[in-house]
Structure formats: structure tokens, C-alpha cells
Amino acid sequence: MASAHGRARTAGTVRGQGIAAAMGGWSARHRWTAVGSWLLFVVLALVIGSMAGRVDLTDREEVPGEFGQAVAILDDAGLNDGPAGEMVLVQAAGGSLKATDPAFRAVVGEVVAAVEGTGEVASVESPYDAGAISEDGRSALVRFDMRGDPQTAPDRVEPVVEAVSGVQDKHKDLKVEQFGAASSEKVFNDAFGSDFQRAEYSALPVALGILLIAFGALVAALLPVLLAMTAFLATTGLVAVVSHTVHMSDTANSVMLLVGLAVGVDYCLFYLRREREEREAGHDAQTALRIAAATSGRAVLVSGVTVIVAMAGMLFTGIGDFKAMGLATMMVVAVAMFGSVTVLPALLSLLGERVEKGRIPFLRRRGKGTGGESRVWRAILGGVLRRPVVAAAVAGGALVALAVPAVGLNTANLTLSQELGDGLPIVRAYEDINKAFPGGPDPAQVVVKASDITSPEVRQAIDAFSRAAVAEGASPGPVETELHEKEGVAVLKVPLTGGTDEERAEASLKVLRDEVRPGTLGEVAGLTAPIGGSTAASMDFTDKIGDSVPPVFAFVVAFAFLLMLLSFRSLTIAITSIVLNLLSVGAAYGILTIVFQHGWGAGLVGAEGVGAIVAWLPLFLFVILFGLSMDYHVFVVSRIREARMRGLTTQGAIRHGITTTAGVVTSAAVIMVAVFAIFGTLSMQSMKQMGVGLAAAVLIDATVIRGVLLPAVMSLLGERNWYLPKWLSWLPDMTHDEAGVAPAPVRQATAPAPVEPSGVGR
The missing domain is CATH 3.30.70 (Alpha-Beta Plaits)
Known part of the structure; x- marks a missing residue:
């Protein structure tokens, strides 16, 4: 192995082994076929999905x-297709006016006449006939139904809302407020529909901007975004077909976009950075591409399978929305993974040096001539490796301290005022009706x-x-x-x-x-x-979520552990990967508890007075974060293992692996943090909590975990990192891709004797 350090940097230094190397090699040799097949796949998936149409979850499946x-x-x-019900509260807030007084009755009459005059309502019920007068005699409730299809009622309720507002404008001494299925949905759509669209539309420009800074070239920056978006579009079509068996939802589609963008950009970033690094080191274009296929390509496959397994945990909840999100994200990760190891090598082979086209003059590439190593992280890592005990104690202690508040984490289904705030008229109407007629609206x-x-x-x-x-x-x-x-x-x-x-x-x-x-x-x-009813829906949903936690946690942790064990043939790496990921998730839970439950810094994100974490979020975050954390872990440890197999000491391999991957991991993390942070700016508290939780966890994972705690722990473990008990030697070997790679020499002060890590590459 030591002789590999003196090999010439010429073609033929990769002995193609394993699926990733084979797929990348075929793609590079048949580049037009690979690109054309991918485009045909995306178009066919979209066309077939459009023809099939998406079938969404019904209420009975959701909870x-x-x-x-x-x-x-x-x-x-056939009783759930009834009309959308509405109600108008007429209330004397002060004074001696009662609902039975002529002046009050006159206003109620105006409300009835106003809503009937729109031609959009039916079955208007007078509070005096229905006995809908509050106990204190100061409030009356006018009930009616919207005509026509209840699904389109929100689009037709505006004239009714305006008619009620007109009555309110004429009687400032009374409260005249409307609430119902159609009016509340309209307000929700108006206030937050565009909110979601802006967040989703902002994700792509943000990702592209960060990639431009990372690569300094327009073509190189566009490739990850194009791969991620074509993967998402193809999966959208596939999901529509699958939805005829497993029903989908808008929530699943939004989560699919987030995860698809995250992993699609990550995988392309990992691959592209490695290919550029090998060309910088002196390899010809084809050799650099084959090395990237055998190393980063393998990491993409292992990472993708691990993320898919984590997402599969959502299928165990028995909740319609979670099953839809789980299946949709599994599919988009699989498509993005497949595209990364097939069409991407073909595009890089076609582009060659043209991948550097569109260079941004003031964004000069840094790190050239350092073997792709990050100078900043090399400086940080120097201190970590000199004092690994201190680094592990400080980083680990900080994460544990962040996680401690999560012990008192309080989950709840947020009320309307908690979720949307009390500034919207519809929320005030809901609260006022509930005070006058407890439980009346729900x-x-x-x-x-x-x-x-x-x-x-x-x-x-x-x-x-x-x-x-x-x-x-x-x-x-x-x-x-x-x-x-x-x-x-x-x-x-x-x-x-x-x-x-x-x-x-x-x-x-x-x-x-x-x-x-x-x-x-x-x-x-x-x-x-x-x-x-809505209270029953909230309680049943929370109970089901609570029952789902043990099996989901057990499934995700057990299968992630098994995949790490098979992928690296090291019991130590499998165990440490699980522990580090749990620390990352725990720290995210702690931050959510501190901000949204205890209110520390809540004003900075517009979350004052919430006092609880939305019930579905902890389980959702666990699954998503475990998958995304494994994404980084596989990439970093794969590079460390690769260097170790080429003869470096464990300490040298850690130094090389961290410093050469830190830049790409940082770039990928910054993109994800920025995208998730956009969702943290939305008006809905549940989306705000999701965005803040994901952004904080990814930031912690890419910096404290991968940059400090991982190298410190691996340094302390030394050769035990590669420990595989003899009784596990029968496990299938899934580690051979890196063994066939002889990349550019790795700089090390003292060349070690050739060492084959215990349990690695057997």
C-alpha cells in the first residue's frame, strides 16, 4: 500500500469495483445515453403522474x-358531504343591552337579511327560534350553511364575510363576528397559502446563491440544483401514481421538496467536489471521474440507503400524513441517489473543463494546492487532535447541556390562537364564540x-x-x-x-x-x-403519536446501526455513529424546548406565548434529522476510512478526512440551514418550530458533531475505530469500493508502514 504513494497520476488508477464504480463508469462511457435516459425518465414520470392524478388523504385516514x-x-x-356550516356572533360587550331587547333583535335581523341577500347561504337559523342565546343573555348566534359544494365554499364565502362586516361597521357598539368552516379556511389560505409558496420558491435561489459562493462558477453551481429539481419533478409524477394505493397530501409534497432539495444538492455536491479535487491533484478528467464514482459515489449510495431506512420509520406510525410523508421522502431520496450515480457522471464527462464556465471574478477558488483541504478546519482540527479529551469533553458537554431541557419537553396540539396568533379576526371570533357558548364552535x-x-x-x-x-x-x-x-x-x-x-x-x-x-x-x-370532533381528532392523534414513538425509534436506530456495521465493517463506527446522531437530535429537542416552551429568545422568531411543542414534531424531527445526520456521517467517515486504507495512521486519516470534507459538508449544511430557516419565518407556529428545529440541528451536526466531536472521539479510540469482532466476520463485505482507488498522494509528515485496518476491506 505504501507504494501507492509514489504512483504516477495517470489514467487507469481505478480498479472498478462495486456498484457505485460500475454505474459511474458505465455512465461516463455512455454519457449521451445516460443523460437522455434520465430526461426521458423525468418526462415520462411527469406525464404519467399527470394523467393518473394525485389521490389525497381523506379525513378518516388522517387520524x-x-x-x-x-x-x-x-x-x-354519505353524510360528510353536507354543506359548510357558518355562524355569526352578535354580542353586546358592555352596557345594559340584552339579546332580547328590540335594538339587539334589529341587529340580528340585519345579519340574517345581509347573509341571505348574498344568495350564497341556506338554512339560516334565527337564534330566537333555535334558543342560541348565551347564559348571560348578552350574545346570540346566527347559524347558516353555505350553498353548493363544501369543497368550493371557501372560494365563495367572501360576499358573506363582507356582508357581515358591513353590519359590524354600522354597529360599533356591538361585536358582529363570523366563524365557520368556509370562512376560516379562506382566511387560512389567504394568510398562509402565499406564505408557503414564498418559502418553497425561495429555497432554490438561496441554494443556488450558496453554491455559487462554494464553487465560484455558474455551471458547477447549477448542476446540483438541476439534479435536485429534476429528481423532485420525477418523484412528483411517481408519487401521483403511487397515491392510488397510498394516499398523499400537500404536507407530504412540501416535505418531499425540502428533503429532495437537501439530499439532491448534497449528493451532487459530494460527487462534484471530489471530481474537482482529483483534477486539481493532477489526475486526468476520466481518472478523476472514476475515482469520484468509486469513493463519493459509494458514499452517496450508503448515505441514500441509510436516509431511506430512517424515513421508513414514519410508515410505522399508522397515521396517514406520516405514511404519506415517509413514502414520498423515501422515493425522492431514491431518485436523487440514482441520479447522482448515473446522470451526474455522464454530465461531468460531457462538460469536462467546461464545468468551470461562468466563473465569478471575485470568488476565487480557495484551497488550491492543499489537496482539497480546508485551511480553517485544518487549524481547528489541529487543536482538537492535540487535546482530544478536552475537545470531546467541551463539545459533548455543550450538547448534553443543550439536550437537558428536552427532559421537560411538553407536546400539545396547538390551539387556533397558539398556531396562528390572536391578531386575525377569525381567531378573535372563535375565541369570543367559545367564551359566550363554551364548546359551541367545536x-x-x-x-x-x-x-x-x-x-x-x-x-x-x-x-x-x-x-x-x-x-x-x-x-x-x-x-x-x-x-x-x-x-x-x-x-x-x-x-x-x-x-x-x-x-x-x-x-x-x-x-x-x-x-x-x-x-x-x-x-x-x-x-x-x-x-x-376536533378535540377528539387532536387527542387521538396525540395518543397515536405517543404509541408510535418506541417502534419508530427502535426501527430507525437498529437499521441505521446495521447499515453502518455492514458499510464500514466496524462495530465501533456503528456504535459511535448512533450515539453522535442521538446527541444531535437531543440538542435540537433542547433548543426547541428552550425557545418555544420556555420562551428564551422566542421574540426573535415570533413565538411568544406558545408554551408547547406541536405534538407531531419530535417524532418527525427524529426521523428527518437521523437521516440527514447519517448523510454527513457516511461522507466524512468514508473519507477517513479511505485514507486509512491507503496506509495513513488513524490520526493522519482523521486529519485528512475531516479537512478534505469540511468544505463540502459546510457548504451543504449552509444550504440546508438557509432553506430550513426560511420555514422558520412562516406565520404558522408548527412550521416555525419545524424550521428552527431542523436548521439548529443541521448547523450543530455539521460543525460541533462532525468538526469537533467526531474527530476527538475517533482520535481517542485510535485503532479501536476499526474493530470488528471475529464472531461478526461472516458479515457481507460492502466496503470494497475504496480498495480499488489509488488517488493522488496524501500528505503526511511520516509515512507509516502499510497497515490493513482490522476488519476493514476483508
Whole structure:
């Protein structure tokens, strides 16, 4: 192996071995075929996906448990296609005016006339006929339905909203506020739809700008973005086809874009940087490309498979949105990985030196002549390797300190005011209606299904349930009953004691389910009565998330460990990779807890007064971060192992591996941090928390973990890094790609004797 240091830098120094080298070699030899096949694949995927159309999740799939059962009964009975309900609160905030006074009645009459005059509403219900007067006599609730398809109601509700606003403008002494399914969705779409679009559209220019700085050339910067976007477009088409079996969602599409952009840019960046580095070192273009295929190409394959395994953890949740996100991200990672090891070598072979076209004059390439090593990281690493115990203690201690607050992490399904803030009129209306009519805007829905819904036994049980709900304190009443004789279904709308107070509302729901229902509806043989509604959806979702944590964590950690063991044939590296990634995730949890739960620095990100972490985020972050962290880990450790196999000592290999990968890892991390930080600026608290959590974790992982803690720990372990017990020697060898590479000489003060690391390359 020592003789390799004196080899001439000529073609033929790569003995093509392994899938990555074979695929890269074929692509370079058949470059037009590879590029044409990729473009054809992208176009066909888009066309077929467009023809197939995307099938989205239904309400019954989104949330399991009783909520899903209730929705399923209503769906099967055709009762979920009913009109979108709206309500208008008329309230005397002060003074002696009562809802029964003529002046108040006149305003209610104006509201009724105004909404009916739009021609968009039906079934307008007077509060005086329906008894919708608050207990204090100061508020009245006008209920009505939007005409036509409930799916298009948000697009048609604007005239109704304007009519209600017109009444409010004429009566400043009263509150006249509207809330409902159509009006709230319209406000949401208007306020946050463009918010999401801006974030998604900003991601590409941000990534391109950072790549321009990293490469200093327009063509080189465009390649990663083009690969990532074509991978995303192709996957969009494939996902549409797959959605006919596993239904998708807009959320899954947004997460797919984020992950696809992240890994697509990363993989192309890893490959391209290595190819440029080998050309700088003196290799001809074809040899540099073959070396990049056998080294960075292999790292891309190992990393991609690891990320896919991590994303597969979301399939174990049993929650529709998580399964959609998991499958969509697995697919986009697989497509980006495949494109990186096939079409990218072909493009680099076609471009040759032209990859340097479009140079930015003031962005001169740095590090030339240093073997691709980063001077900054070389200086930092010098201190780390001189005092690895101190470096490990400081970095590890800092991460543990960041993670400690996560012990008290409090998850919750955010209320409307927590999620959107209390500045929007729709949020104020929701809060005011809840105060005047506790639980009114969001009643629990008891969906009763029986073979004979009109039988005396069933009617008595329904009446007994309604009385007991109020008597047990679970509902302030009144309980409304809708009877659908033809469908054999009755729907009981039960306002929950607690209203917008999530904890009290959930306690009321538990009373209905565990105490009221068993002794009333539960006594009727053959009757089913799942309890749904928004509070039930939140509680069932949270319970399912909690139940999913152990299997998802176990699956992701176990399979990541196995992949690291097979990829590096080292028990030590497999264990340290898991520990370091868990530290990174723990630190991200701690930062989320400090900022969003305890409010430290919350004002900087517009998150004052939230007080909780959205329930789905910890599990989502774990899966995403574990996958992305492994991305960097595989790339860095692959380079260290490669140097070790060429005869360097472990210390020298660490120094070379970290300094030669630090620049590309930093560039990739800066892109991801910038993209995720964009989502941290959105108005919705859940998206803000996701963006801040992802950005903080990636930044910590690329700097503290990979630049300080990893080299310190590997330095302390020394030759034990490559330890593989004899009883594991039967494991398949997945490490051979680097063994066939003889790249440019690696600078080392003292050339070591040839050493074959224990358990490596057997």
C-alpha cells in the first residue's frame, strides 16, 4: 500500500469495483445515453403522474382511533358531504343591552337579511327560534350553511364575510363576528397559502446563491440544483401514481421538496467536489471521474440507503400524513441517489473543463494546492487532535447541556390562537364564540349507528346520553341531535366543557367516552357510537403519536446501526455513529424546548406565548434529522476510512478526512440551514418550530458533531475505530469500493508502514 504513494497520476488508477464504480463508469462511457435516459425518465414520470392524478388523504385516514371511525360511518352514509356550516356572533360587550331587547333583535335581523341577500347561504337559523342565546343573555348566534359544494365554499364565502362586516361597521357598539368552516379556511389560505409558496420558491435561489459562493462558477453551481429539481419533478409524477394505493397530501409534497432539495444538492455536491479535487491533484478528467464514482459515489449510495431506512420509520406510525410523508421522502431520496450515480457522471464527462464556465471574478477558488483541504478546519482540527479529551469533553458537554431541557419537553396540539396568533379576526371570533357558548364552535360529535336508529331502545339511550353528558359536567349543553333515519345514523353535537382550554376539553371528552357512553349508548346491543370532533381528532392523534414513538425509534436506530456495521465493517463506527446522531437530535429537542416552551429568545422568531411543542414534531424531527445526520456521517467517515486504507495512521486519516470534507459538508449544511430557516419565518407556529428545529440541528451536526466531536472521539479510540469482532466476520463485505482507488498522494509528515485496518476491506 505504501507504494501507492509514489504512483504516477495517470489514467487507469481505478480498479472498478462495486456498484457505485460500475454505474459511474458505465455512465461516463455512455454519457449521451445516460443523460437522455434520465430526461426521458423525468418526462415520462411527469406525464404519467399527470394523467393518473394525485389521490389525497381523506379525513378518516388522517387520524386513527375513534375520530377516524366516526368519519368513516359518516362517509359510508354519505353524510360528510353536507354543506359548510357558518355562524355569526352578535354580542353586546358592555352596557345594559340584552339579546332580547328590540335594538339587539334589529341587529340580528340585519345579519340574517345581509347573509341571505348574498344568495350564497341556506338554512339560516334565527337564534330566537333555535334558543342560541348565551347564559348571560348578552350574545346570540346566527347559524347558516353555505350553498353548493363544501369543497368550493371557501372560494365563495367572501360576499358573506363582507356582508357581515358591513353590519359590524354600522354597529360599533356591538361585536358582529363570523366563524365557520368556509370562512376560516379562506382566511387560512389567504394568510398562509402565499406564505408557503414564498418559502418553497425561495429555497432554490438561496441554494443556488450558496453554491455559487462554494464553487465560484455558474455551471458547477447549477448542476446540483438541476439534479435536485429534476429528481423532485420525477418523484412528483411517481408519487401521483403511487397515491392510488397510498394516499398523499400537500404536507407530504412540501416535505418531499425540502428533503429532495437537501439530499439532491448534497449528493451532487459530494460527487462534484471530489471530481474537482482529483483534477486539481493532477489526475486526468476520466481518472478523476472514476475515482469520484468509486469513493463519493459509494458514499452517496450508503448515505441514500441509510436516509431511506430512517424515513421508513414514519410508515410505522399508522397515521396517514406520516405514511404519506415517509413514502414520498423515501422515493425522492431514491431518485436523487440514482441520479447522482448515473446522470451526474455522464454530465461531468460531457462538460469536462467546461464545468468551470461562468466563473465569478471575485470568488476565487480557495484551497488550491492543499489537496482539497480546508485551511480553517485544518487549524481547528489541529487543536482538537492535540487535546482530544478536552475537545470531546467541551463539545459533548455543550450538547448534553443543550439536550437537558428536552427532559421537560411538553407536546400539545396547538390551539387556533397558539398556531396562528390572536391578531386575525377569525381567531378573535372563535375565541369570543367559545367564551359566550363554551364548546359551541367545536362540539364533540357522537356518531350513533344502529340497525334501527328509530327504535325506542335507541332513542332512550340517546336521550339518556344527552342528559348524562350535562349531569356529569362534560358538557354545558344543549346537546343537539340530528336523526338520519334512512342512513340509520344519528349525530349528537355535544359542546365540551372547557371550550378552547385543550386540557379541560380533553378531560370532558374522556368523561363522555369512559363514563357517560358505557352506561347509556353502550347498553344497546349492536349499536356503535364513536365520538369524533376536533378535540377528539387532536387527542387521538396525540395518543397515536405517543404509541408510535418506541417502534419508530427502535426501527430507525437498529437499521441505521446495521447499515453502518455492514458499510464500514466496524462495530465501533456503528456504535459511535448512533450515539453522535442521538446527541444531535437531543440538542435540537433542547433548543426547541428552550425557545418555544420556555420562551428564551422566542421574540426573535415570533413565538411568544406558545408554551408547547406541536405534538407531531419530535417524532418527525427524529426521523428527518437521523437521516440527514447519517448523510454527513457516511461522507466524512468514508473519507477517513479511505485514507486509512491507503496506509495513513488513524490520526493522519482523521486529519485528512475531516479537512478534505469540511468544505463540502459546510457548504451543504449552509444550504440546508438557509432553506430550513426560511420555514422558520412562516406565520404558522408548527412550521416555525419545524424550521428552527431542523436548521439548529443541521448547523450543530455539521460543525460541533462532525468538526469537533467526531474527530476527538475517533482520535481517542485510535485503532479501536476499526474493530470488528471475529464472531461478526461472516458479515457481507460492502466496503470494497475504496480498495480499488489509488488517488493522488496524501500528505503526511511520516509515512507509516502499510497497515490493513482490522476488519476493514476483508
